[in-house]
Amino acid sequence: MSVLVLIEPDDELALQAVTLARSLGGPVQGISIGPADAPVDVLHVAQVDGSYAPGAWAAAVVQLVERLAPSAVVAPGSDRGNEVLAHVAARLDLPLAANVTEMRGDEVTRQRWGGSLLEEARLGEGLKLLTAAPHAFEAAAGRAGATESFAPALAEADTAVRVVESVGASTGGISLAEAKVVVSGGRGVGSAEGFAVLEELAGLLGGAVGCSRVVTSAGWRPHADQVGQTGTKVSPELYVACGISGATQHIAGCKGAKKLLAINGDPEATIFAHADYAVIGDLHEILPAISAELRKARAA
Amino acid sequence: MRILVAVKRVPITGGRIVLTDDGQAIQTRHLGFTISPHEECGVEEAVRIVEAQGGEVVVLTLGPAEAEEQLRECMAIGADRGIHLVSDEEWDAQATAAALVEAIRAEAPFDLIVFGNESADAGNYQVGIRVAYALGLPIVTGLKGLVVSDGRARAEQETASGRDVYEVGLPAIVTVKEGLNLPRYPSVPAKLRANRKPVAAQAVGRPPSRLQKLRLVVPAGRGKQAEILGRGPEAAPAVVEIMRRLGVA
Structure with a gap:
Protein backbone atom coordinates (compact mmCIF):
# COMPACT_ATOMS: atom_id res chain seq x y z
CA MET A 1 0.00 0.00 0.00
CA SER A 2 1.17 3.48 -0.78
CA VAL A 3 1.44 6.56 1.38
CA LEU A 4 -0.05 9.84 0.19
CA VAL A 5 1.68 13.09 1.13
CA LEU A 6 0.34 16.64 0.76
CA ILE A 7 2.85 18.80 -1.10
CA GLU A 8 2.95 22.57 -1.02
CA PRO A 9 5.25 24.21 -3.60
CA ASP A 10 8.59 25.52 -2.29
CA ASP A 11 7.84 24.30 1.23
CA GLU A 12 10.69 22.88 3.28
CA LEU A 13 8.16 21.36 5.71
CA ALA A 14 6.54 19.43 2.84
CA LEU A 15 9.91 17.84 2.02
CA GLN A 16 10.21 16.86 5.68
CA ALA A 17 6.73 15.30 5.45
CA VAL A 18 7.98 13.24 2.48
CA THR A 19 10.72 11.85 4.75
CA LEU A 20 8.12 10.77 7.33
CA ALA A 21 6.03 9.26 4.50
CA ARG A 22 9.06 7.29 3.24
CA SER A 23 9.71 5.92 6.75
CA LEU A 24 6.29 4.22 6.65
CA GLY A 25 7.31 1.95 3.75
CA GLY A 26 5.72 1.47 0.32
CA PRO A 27 5.56 3.83 -2.64
CA VAL A 28 5.09 7.52 -1.82
CA GLN A 29 2.55 9.41 -3.87
CA GLY A 30 2.10 13.14 -3.63
CA ILE A 31 -0.87 15.44 -4.02
CA SER A 32 -0.49 19.11 -4.76
CA ILE A 33 -3.06 21.75 -5.55
CA GLY A 34 -1.59 23.18 -8.71
CA PRO A 35 1.94 22.54 -9.97
CA ALA A 36 4.71 21.55 -7.55
CA ASP A 37 8.01 19.74 -7.55
CA ALA A 38 8.71 17.00 -5.02
CA PRO A 39 10.75 13.78 -4.72
CA VAL A 40 7.77 11.43 -4.76
CA ASP A 41 7.08 8.44 -7.02
CA VAL A 42 3.93 9.93 -8.52
CA LEU A 43 2.67 13.48 -8.01
CA HIS A 44 -1.08 13.93 -8.46
CA VAL A 45 -1.74 17.54 -9.38
CA ALA A 46 -5.28 18.59 -8.49
CA GLN A 47 -6.78 21.16 -10.82
CA VAL A 48 -8.51 23.54 -8.41
CA ASP A 49 -9.13 27.08 -9.59
CA GLY A 50 -8.59 30.18 -7.52
CA SER A 51 -7.05 31.04 -4.19
CA TYR A 52 -6.51 28.79 -1.16
CA ALA A 53 -9.73 27.19 0.11
CA PRO A 54 -9.15 24.58 2.85
CA GLY A 55 -12.40 22.76 2.07
CA ALA A 56 -11.47 22.41 -1.61
CA TRP A 57 -8.01 21.09 -0.74
CA ALA A 58 -9.56 18.59 1.67
CA ALA A 59 -12.11 17.50 -0.94
CA ALA A 60 -9.26 16.84 -3.40
CA VAL A 61 -7.36 14.77 -0.82
CA VAL A 62 -10.46 12.75 0.12
CA GLN A 63 -11.26 11.96 -3.53
CA LEU A 64 -7.69 10.81 -4.17
CA VAL A 65 -7.77 8.70 -0.99
CA GLU A 66 -10.88 6.96 -2.28
CA ARG A 67 -9.14 6.20 -5.59
CA LEU A 68 -5.68 5.17 -4.28
CA ALA A 69 -6.67 3.61 -0.93
CA PRO A 70 -3.33 4.55 0.72
CA SER A 71 -2.34 3.26 4.17
CA ALA A 72 -1.65 6.79 5.42
CA VAL A 73 -1.95 10.45 4.48
CA VAL A 74 0.89 12.70 5.68
CA ALA A 75 0.83 16.51 5.60
CA PRO A 76 3.46 19.05 6.62
CA GLY A 77 3.13 20.37 10.18
CA SER A 78 2.46 23.86 8.84
CA ASP A 79 -0.64 25.98 9.45
CA ARG A 80 -2.11 24.80 6.15
CA GLY A 81 -0.96 21.20 6.52
CA ASN A 82 -2.57 20.86 9.94
CA GLU A 83 -5.68 22.68 8.74
CA VAL A 84 -6.25 20.65 5.57
CA LEU A 85 -5.67 17.32 7.30
CA ALA A 86 -8.06 18.27 10.13
CA HIS A 87 -10.69 18.94 7.43
CA VAL A 88 -9.92 15.53 5.91
CA ALA A 89 -10.19 13.89 9.35
CA ALA A 90 -13.55 15.55 10.00
CA ARG A 91 -14.85 14.50 6.57
CA LEU A 92 -13.75 10.87 7.01
CA ASP A 93 -14.49 10.75 10.77
CA LEU A 94 -11.00 9.45 11.48
CA PRO A 95 -8.50 10.32 14.19
CA LEU A 96 -5.65 12.69 13.25
CA ALA A 97 -2.25 12.69 14.95
CA ALA A 98 -0.74 16.17 14.60
CA ASN A 99 2.98 16.94 14.77
CA VAL A 100 4.27 13.38 14.67
CA THR A 101 8.00 12.79 15.22
CA GLU A 102 8.03 9.01 14.67
CA MET A 103 5.71 6.18 13.67
CA ARG A 104 6.07 2.46 14.41
CA GLY A 105 3.23 0.27 13.16
CA ASP A 106 0.06 1.59 14.78
CA GLU A 107 1.95 3.71 17.30
CA VAL A 108 2.97 7.32 16.89
CA THR A 109 5.11 9.68 18.90
CA ARG A 110 3.77 13.21 18.67
CA GLN A 111 4.59 16.59 20.14
CA ARG A 112 2.66 18.26 22.91
CA TRP A 113 3.39 21.66 24.45
CA GLY A 114 5.14 22.83 21.26
CA GLY A 115 7.61 19.94 21.56
CA SER A 116 8.40 20.31 25.28
CA LEU A 117 6.60 17.01 25.87
CA LEU A 118 6.08 13.91 23.73
CA GLU A 119 3.03 11.66 23.65
CA GLU A 120 3.14 8.04 22.55
CA ALA A 121 -0.26 7.06 21.23
CA ARG A 122 -1.99 4.34 19.26
CA LEU A 123 -3.97 5.07 16.12
CA GLY A 124 -6.72 2.53 15.41
CA GLU A 125 -7.20 0.32 12.39
CA GLY A 126 -7.46 1.70 8.89
CA LEU A 127 -6.23 4.84 7.19
CA LYS A 128 -3.72 6.82 9.29
CA LEU A 129 -3.76 10.62 9.18
CA LEU A 130 -0.57 12.35 10.33
CA THR A 131 1.16 15.69 10.12
CA ALA A 132 4.97 15.79 10.39
CA ALA A 133 6.34 17.87 13.26
CA PRO A 134 8.37 20.77 11.82
CA HIS A 135 12.13 20.17 11.81
CA ALA A 136 11.83 16.65 13.26
CA PHE A 137 12.83 15.17 9.88
CA GLU A 138 15.48 15.88 7.26
CA ALA A 139 14.12 17.27 4.00
CA ALA A 140 13.73 14.53 1.38
CA ALA A 141 15.92 14.88 -1.66
CA GLY A 142 15.88 13.10 -4.99
CA ARG A 143 14.22 13.30 -8.34
CA ALA A 144 10.58 13.92 -9.02
CA GLY A 145 8.71 10.96 -10.51
CA ALA A 146 5.75 10.96 -12.85
CA THR A 147 3.06 13.63 -12.75
CA GLU A 148 -0.64 13.00 -13.19
CA SER A 149 -3.35 15.59 -13.32
CA PHE A 150 -6.86 15.21 -11.94
CA ALA A 151 -9.88 17.42 -11.49
CA PRO A 152 -11.66 16.89 -8.16
CA ALA A 153 -15.41 17.43 -8.05
CA LEU A 154 -16.10 20.36 -5.77
CA ALA A 155 -19.34 21.30 -4.05
CA GLU A 156 -20.25 24.92 -3.35
CA ALA A 157 -19.58 24.43 0.37
CA ASP A 158 -15.99 23.35 -0.40
CA THR A 159 -15.09 26.83 -1.62
CA ALA A 160 -17.32 28.89 0.70
CA VAL A 161 -14.27 29.73 2.83
CA ARG A 162 -11.37 30.96 0.71
CA VAL A 163 -8.71 33.64 0.63
CA VAL A 164 -10.28 36.74 -0.93
CA GLU A 165 -7.26 39.01 -0.59
CA SER A 166 -3.55 38.67 0.19
CA VAL A 167 -1.79 41.66 1.69
CA GLY A 168 1.99 42.02 1.65
CA ALA A 169 3.84 42.73 4.87
CA SER A 170 4.49 46.45 5.25
CA THR A 171 7.20 46.26 7.89
CA GLY A 172 10.76 46.88 6.83
CA GLY A 173 13.83 45.31 8.38
CA ILE A 174 14.80 41.70 8.89
CA SER A 175 12.03 39.24 9.71
CA LEU A 176 12.29 37.42 13.00
CA ALA A 177 11.62 34.04 11.41
CA GLU A 178 14.48 34.42 8.91
CA ALA A 179 17.08 36.39 10.88
CA LYS A 180 20.53 34.79 11.28
CA VAL A 181 20.89 36.38 14.70
CA VAL A 182 18.05 37.04 17.14
CA VAL A 183 18.69 39.18 20.21
CA SER A 184 15.79 38.44 22.50
CA GLY A 185 14.74 39.97 25.81
CA GLY A 186 12.60 38.83 28.73
CA ARG A 187 11.37 40.16 32.05
CA GLY A 188 14.97 41.00 33.01
CA VAL A 189 15.07 43.80 30.42
CA GLY A 190 12.80 45.68 32.81
CA SER A 191 10.95 48.09 30.49
CA ALA A 192 10.14 48.97 26.88
CA GLU A 193 12.99 51.52 26.94
CA GLY A 194 15.34 48.82 28.22
CA PHE A 195 15.23 47.18 24.77
CA ALA A 196 17.44 49.96 23.33
CA VAL A 197 20.58 47.96 24.19
CA LEU A 198 19.12 44.88 22.42
CA GLU A 199 18.19 46.99 19.37
CA GLU A 200 21.73 48.33 19.23
CA LEU A 201 23.36 44.88 19.25
CA ALA A 202 20.83 43.41 16.80
CA GLY A 203 21.45 46.37 14.48
CA LEU A 204 25.21 45.82 14.56
CA LEU A 205 24.78 42.12 13.76
CA GLY A 206 22.13 42.65 11.07
CA GLY A 207 19.76 40.60 13.20
CA ALA A 208 16.27 40.94 14.64
CA VAL A 209 14.99 41.70 18.13
CA GLY A 210 12.72 39.14 19.80
CA CYS A 211 11.13 38.85 23.21
CA SER A 212 9.37 36.47 25.59
CA ARG A 213 5.65 36.29 26.33
CA VAL A 214 6.03 38.23 29.58
CA VAL A 215 7.25 41.18 27.52
CA THR A 216 4.33 41.25 25.08
CA SER A 217 1.82 40.76 27.91
CA ALA A 218 3.34 43.80 29.64
CA GLY A 219 2.98 45.77 26.39
CA TRP A 220 6.71 46.50 26.10
CA ARG A 221 6.94 44.99 22.60
CA PRO A 222 4.35 44.06 19.92
CA HIS A 223 3.25 40.43 19.67
CA ALA A 224 4.98 40.19 16.27
CA ASP A 225 8.29 40.19 18.19
CA GLN A 226 7.30 37.30 20.48
CA VAL A 227 9.32 34.10 20.24
CA GLY A 228 7.58 31.08 21.72
CA GLN A 229 4.99 28.34 21.51
CA THR A 230 2.26 30.88 20.74
CA GLY A 231 4.56 33.35 18.97
CA THR A 232 7.14 33.02 16.21
CA LYS A 233 9.35 29.93 15.99
CA VAL A 234 12.87 30.95 15.05
CA SER A 235 15.94 29.04 13.80
CA PRO A 236 18.87 31.50 13.65
CA GLU A 237 22.58 30.69 13.70
CA LEU A 238 22.76 32.41 17.10
CA TYR A 239 20.01 33.19 19.59
CA VAL A 240 20.97 35.62 22.35
CA ALA A 241 18.54 35.25 25.27
CA CYS A 242 18.83 38.27 27.57
CA GLY A 243 17.05 38.30 30.90
CA ILE A 244 14.89 35.33 29.85
CA SER A 245 14.20 32.70 32.52
CA GLY A 246 13.60 29.82 30.09
CA ALA A 247 9.95 28.78 30.45
CA THR A 248 8.83 25.89 28.20
CA GLN A 249 6.57 28.37 26.37
CA HIS A 250 9.67 30.30 25.27
CA ILE A 251 11.97 27.33 24.62
CA ALA A 252 9.37 25.90 22.21
CA GLY A 253 10.00 28.95 20.02
CA CYS A 254 13.82 29.10 20.09
CA LYS A 255 14.90 25.45 20.27
CA GLY A 256 15.49 25.55 16.51
CA ALA A 257 18.46 27.92 17.02
CA LYS A 258 21.85 26.42 16.10
CA LYS A 259 23.54 28.05 19.11
CA LEU A 260 22.07 29.75 22.15
CA LEU A 261 23.87 32.36 24.24
CA ALA A 262 22.14 33.14 27.53
CA ILE A 263 22.82 36.34 29.45
CA ASN A 264 21.20 36.32 32.86
CA GLY A 265 21.87 37.68 36.33
CA ASP A 266 20.59 34.51 37.98
CA PRO A 267 23.12 31.67 37.68
CA GLU A 268 20.32 29.19 38.51
CA ALA A 269 18.05 30.35 35.64
CA THR A 270 16.54 27.45 33.63
CA ILE A 271 17.68 29.10 30.39
CA PHE A 272 21.27 28.02 31.11
CA ALA A 273 20.19 24.36 30.82
CA HIS A 274 19.29 25.11 27.17
CA ALA A 275 22.32 27.30 26.41
CA ASP A 276 25.57 26.60 24.57
CA TYR A 277 27.20 29.73 26.01
CA ALA A 278 26.53 31.62 29.21
CA VAL A 279 27.35 35.07 30.52
CA ILE A 280 26.27 35.79 34.08
CA GLY A 281 25.47 39.35 35.04
CA ASP A 282 23.43 42.47 34.27
CA LEU A 283 22.40 42.56 30.61
CA HIS A 284 22.26 46.37 30.75
CA GLU A 285 26.03 46.40 31.37
CA ILE A 286 26.94 43.38 29.24
CA LEU A 287 25.10 44.20 25.98
CA PRO A 288 26.63 47.71 25.59
CA ALA A 289 30.05 46.18 26.29
CA ILE A 290 29.50 43.58 23.53
CA SER A 291 28.35 46.30 21.10
CA ALA A 292 31.41 48.42 21.96
CA GLU A 293 33.70 45.42 21.49
CA LEU A 294 32.15 44.68 18.08
CA ARG A 295 32.65 48.29 16.98
CA LYS A 296 36.23 48.23 18.22
CA ALA A 297 36.94 44.96 16.37
CA ARG A 298 35.49 46.39 13.17
CA ALA A 299 37.46 49.62 13.40
CA ALA A 300 40.70 47.68 13.83
CA MET B 1 -24.57 39.01 18.92
CA ARG B 2 -24.41 35.72 20.77
CA ILE B 3 -20.85 34.46 20.95
CA LEU B 4 -19.56 31.21 22.42
CA VAL B 5 -15.90 30.76 23.32
CA ALA B 6 -14.45 27.30 24.05
CA VAL B 7 -11.58 27.23 26.55
CA LYS B 8 -9.41 24.58 28.22
CA ARG B 9 -7.76 24.50 31.65
CA VAL B 10 -4.01 23.87 31.31
CA PRO B 11 -1.16 23.98 33.84
CA ILE B 12 1.39 26.80 33.85
CA THR B 13 4.41 24.60 33.26
CA GLY B 14 7.23 27.04 34.01
CA GLY B 15 10.69 25.86 33.15
CA ARG B 16 10.56 22.11 33.46
CA ILE B 17 7.85 19.50 32.93
CA VAL B 18 7.67 16.69 35.51
CA LEU B 19 5.39 13.70 34.92
CA THR B 20 3.31 11.66 37.34
CA ASP B 21 4.79 8.26 38.27
CA ASP B 22 2.54 6.43 35.78
CA GLY B 23 3.63 8.72 32.94
CA GLN B 24 0.02 9.54 32.09
CA ALA B 25 -0.06 13.21 33.04
CA ILE B 26 1.99 16.23 34.10
CA GLN B 27 2.68 16.44 37.83
CA THR B 28 0.66 19.55 38.67
CA ARG B 29 0.73 19.50 42.48
CA HIS B 30 2.84 22.66 42.61
CA LEU B 31 1.57 24.37 39.46
CA GLY B 32 -0.96 27.09 38.79
CA PHE B 33 -3.48 26.83 35.97
CA THR B 34 -4.69 29.04 33.16
CA ILE B 35 -6.27 28.80 29.72
CA SER B 36 -4.23 28.65 26.51
CA PRO B 37 -2.85 32.05 25.39
CA HIS B 38 -4.74 31.78 22.09
CA GLU B 39 -7.98 31.31 24.02
CA GLU B 40 -7.32 34.33 26.25
CA CYS B 41 -7.32 36.40 23.07
CA GLY B 42 -10.50 34.63 21.93
CA VAL B 43 -12.34 35.59 25.11
CA GLU B 44 -11.06 39.18 24.92
CA GLU B 45 -12.15 39.49 21.28
CA ALA B 46 -15.64 38.14 22.02
CA VAL B 47 -16.04 40.52 24.95
CA ARG B 48 -14.93 43.49 22.82
CA ILE B 49 -17.43 42.62 20.07
CA VAL B 50 -20.29 42.36 22.56
CA GLU B 51 -19.22 45.56 24.35
CA ALA B 52 -19.45 47.36 21.00
CA GLN B 53 -22.53 45.67 19.51
CA GLY B 54 -24.46 44.24 22.47
CA GLY B 55 -25.29 40.61 23.11
CA GLU B 56 -23.92 37.81 25.22
CA VAL B 57 -20.62 35.92 25.62
CA VAL B 58 -20.87 32.31 26.82
CA VAL B 59 -17.72 30.35 27.77
CA LEU B 60 -17.72 26.58 27.44
CA THR B 61 -15.20 24.15 28.88
CA LEU B 62 -14.71 20.40 29.19
CA GLY B 63 -12.56 19.66 32.21
CA PRO B 64 -12.32 18.74 35.88
CA ALA B 65 -14.37 20.43 38.62
CA GLU B 66 -11.43 22.80 39.20
CA ALA B 67 -11.85 24.20 35.66
CA GLU B 68 -14.61 26.39 37.08
CA GLU B 69 -11.69 28.62 38.12
CA GLN B 70 -10.90 29.21 34.42
CA LEU B 71 -14.56 29.91 33.59
CA ARG B 72 -14.56 32.53 36.41
CA GLU B 73 -11.37 34.09 34.96
CA CYS B 74 -13.11 34.40 31.57
CA MET B 75 -16.14 35.95 33.27
CA ALA B 76 -13.84 38.42 35.06
CA ILE B 77 -12.66 39.53 31.60
CA GLY B 78 -16.33 40.06 30.68
CA ALA B 79 -17.99 36.81 29.63
CA ASP B 80 -21.58 36.60 30.88
CA ARG B 81 -21.95 32.96 31.88
CA GLY B 82 -20.30 29.57 31.75
CA ILE B 83 -21.10 26.03 30.69
CA HIS B 84 -18.99 23.35 32.35
CA LEU B 85 -18.85 19.77 31.09
CA VAL B 86 -17.26 18.07 34.07
CA SER B 87 -14.84 15.17 33.59
CA ASP B 88 -11.55 14.31 35.29
CA GLU B 89 -10.30 12.30 32.32
CA GLU B 90 -8.33 13.41 29.28
CA TRP B 91 -10.45 13.24 26.12
CA ASP B 92 -9.11 12.87 22.58
CA ALA B 93 -9.94 15.48 19.96
CA GLN B 94 -12.84 13.58 18.35
CA ALA B 95 -14.58 12.87 21.65
CA THR B 96 -13.99 16.46 22.81
CA ALA B 97 -15.53 17.85 19.62
CA ALA B 98 -18.57 15.56 19.93
CA ALA B 99 -19.21 16.65 23.54
CA LEU B 100 -18.85 20.33 22.66
CA VAL B 101 -21.19 19.95 19.69
CA GLU B 102 -23.88 18.51 21.95
CA ALA B 103 -23.50 21.36 24.45
CA ILE B 104 -23.52 24.00 21.69
CA ARG B 105 -26.66 22.52 20.09
CA ALA B 106 -28.46 22.74 23.43
CA GLU B 107 -27.69 26.48 23.61
CA ALA B 108 -27.91 27.39 19.92
CA PRO B 109 -28.10 29.60 17.97
CA PHE B 110 -24.79 31.45 18.24
CA ASP B 111 -23.65 34.04 15.68
CA LEU B 112 -19.99 33.28 16.30
CA ILE B 113 -18.14 30.40 17.94
CA VAL B 114 -14.52 30.99 18.92
CA PHE B 115 -11.74 28.46 19.59
CA GLY B 116 -8.01 28.80 20.14
CA ASN B 117 -6.04 27.65 17.08
CA GLU B 118 -4.66 24.78 19.16
CA SER B 119 -4.59 23.97 22.86
CA ALA B 120 -1.35 24.72 24.72
CA ARG B 154 -13.61 39.65 7.84
CA ALA B 155 -10.81 37.47 9.12
CA GLU B 156 -7.05 37.78 8.69
CA GLN B 157 -4.30 35.19 9.00
CA GLU B 158 -0.63 36.08 9.25
CA THR B 159 1.52 34.40 6.59
CA ALA B 160 5.25 34.38 5.89
CA SER B 161 4.74 37.10 3.28
CA GLY B 162 1.99 39.17 4.87
CA ARG B 163 -1.70 38.53 5.53
CA ASP B 164 -4.41 36.36 3.96
CA VAL B 165 -7.93 37.73 4.25
CA TYR B 166 -11.16 35.69 4.35
CA GLU B 167 -14.78 36.82 4.41
CA VAL B 168 -17.57 34.63 5.71
CA GLY B 169 -21.22 35.15 6.54
CA LEU B 170 -22.38 34.50 10.11
CA PRO B 171 -22.99 32.19 11.82
CA ALA B 172 -19.41 30.99 11.60
CA ILE B 173 -16.63 29.43 13.63
CA VAL B 174 -13.20 31.00 13.99
CA THR B 175 -10.02 29.79 15.65
CA VAL B 176 -7.68 32.53 16.84
CA LYS B 177 -4.04 33.00 17.72
CA GLU B 178 -2.33 35.04 20.39
CA GLY B 179 -1.55 38.50 19.01
CA LEU B 180 -5.16 39.05 17.86
CA ASN B 181 -5.40 41.57 20.70
CA LEU B 182 -3.80 42.30 24.06
CA PRO B 183 -6.15 40.79 26.68
CA ARG B 184 -7.05 43.03 29.61
CA TYR B 185 -6.14 42.31 33.21
CA PRO B 186 -9.41 41.89 35.10
CA SER B 187 -10.05 44.44 37.86
CA VAL B 188 -10.83 43.36 41.42
CA PRO B 189 -14.51 44.43 41.13
CA ALA B 190 -14.73 42.47 37.85
CA LYS B 191 -13.38 39.37 39.62
CA LEU B 192 -15.95 39.77 42.39
CA ARG B 193 -18.76 40.16 39.84
CA ALA B 194 -17.51 37.04 38.05
CA ASN B 195 -18.09 35.00 41.21
CA ARG B 196 -21.81 35.80 41.02
CA LYS B 197 -22.26 34.97 37.32
CA PRO B 198 -24.00 31.68 36.48
CA VAL B 199 -22.18 28.46 35.59
CA ALA B 200 -24.20 25.46 34.40
CA ALA B 201 -22.26 22.30 35.29
CA GLN B 202 -23.03 18.84 34.04
CA ALA B 203 -21.07 15.60 34.43
CA VAL B 204 -20.13 13.89 31.15
CA GLY B 205 -18.77 10.40 30.52
CA ARG B 206 -15.80 9.92 28.24
CA PRO B 207 -16.23 7.64 25.22
CA PRO B 208 -13.28 5.41 24.15
CA SER B 209 -10.36 7.33 22.59
CA ARG B 210 -9.58 6.68 18.93
CA LEU B 211 -6.19 8.34 19.28
CA GLN B 212 -5.29 6.43 22.40
CA LYS B 213 -2.63 7.98 24.63
CA LEU B 214 -0.24 5.29 25.89
CA ARG B 215 2.23 7.40 27.84
CA LEU B 216 3.90 10.79 27.99
CA VAL B 217 7.66 11.21 27.69
CA VAL B 218 9.80 14.21 28.55
CA PRO B 219 12.21 14.54 25.62
CA ALA B 220 15.87 14.08 26.40
CA GLY B 221 17.51 17.46 26.92
CA ARG B 222 20.30 18.72 24.74
CA GLY B 223 22.62 17.13 27.30
CA LYS B 224 24.93 20.09 27.01
CA GLN B 225 26.75 22.00 29.66
CA ALA B 226 26.81 25.68 28.74
CA GLU B 227 30.29 27.11 28.28
CA ILE B 228 30.58 30.04 30.70
CA LEU B 229 32.15 32.95 28.81
CA GLY B 230 32.43 35.13 31.89
CA ARG B 231 30.70 37.34 34.39
CA GLY B 232 29.62 40.91 33.65
CA PRO B 233 30.91 43.22 30.88
CA GLU B 234 34.40 41.66 31.04
CA ALA B 235 32.90 38.74 29.06
CA ALA B 236 32.40 40.96 25.97
CA PRO B 237 35.63 40.00 24.10
CA ALA B 238 34.89 36.29 24.58
CA VAL B 239 31.33 36.82 23.27
CA VAL B 240 32.58 38.65 20.18
CA GLU B 241 35.11 35.89 19.57
CA ILE B 242 32.28 33.30 19.63
CA MET B 243 30.20 35.46 17.27
CA ARG B 244 33.13 35.64 14.87
CA ARG B 245 33.61 31.87 15.04
CA LEU B 246 29.91 31.36 14.26
CA GLY B 247 30.24 33.73 11.31
CA VAL B 248 27.63 36.19 12.56
CA ALA B 249 29.83 39.06 13.80
Missing part, protein backbone atom coordinates in the same frame (compact mmCIF):
# COMPACT_ATOMS: atom_id res chain seq x y z
CA ASP B 121 -1.09 21.19 26.09
CA ALA B 122 -2.38 18.58 23.62
CA GLY B 123 -1.89 20.68 20.47
CA ASN B 124 -4.22 18.60 18.31
CA TYR B 125 -5.10 21.43 15.87
CA GLN B 126 -8.52 20.00 15.02
CA VAL B 127 -11.32 20.38 17.60
CA GLY B 128 -12.73 23.62 16.12
CA ILE B 129 -12.70 22.16 12.60
CA ARG B 130 -14.50 18.99 13.72
CA VAL B 131 -17.15 21.08 15.49
CA ALA B 132 -17.63 23.16 12.33
CA TYR B 133 -18.27 20.06 10.21
CA ALA B 134 -20.70 18.63 12.78
CA LEU B 135 -22.67 21.88 12.91
CA GLY B 136 -22.41 22.59 9.17
CA LEU B 137 -20.78 25.99 9.75
CA PRO B 138 -17.95 27.71 7.86
CA ILE B 139 -14.64 27.89 9.73
CA VAL B 140 -11.57 30.12 9.36
CA THR B 141 -8.51 29.22 11.43
CA GLY B 142 -5.44 30.85 12.94
CA LEU B 143 -6.73 34.41 12.96
CA LYS B 144 -4.74 37.46 13.98
CA GLY B 145 -7.34 39.94 12.81
CA LEU B 146 -11.15 39.87 13.00
CA VAL B 147 -13.82 42.44 12.13
CA VAL B 148 -17.47 41.47 12.66
CA SER B 149 -20.17 43.69 11.17
CA ASP B 150 -23.45 43.44 9.27
CA GLY B 151 -23.70 39.71 9.70
CA ARG B 152 -20.28 39.06 8.21
CA ALA B 153 -16.77 38.40 9.50
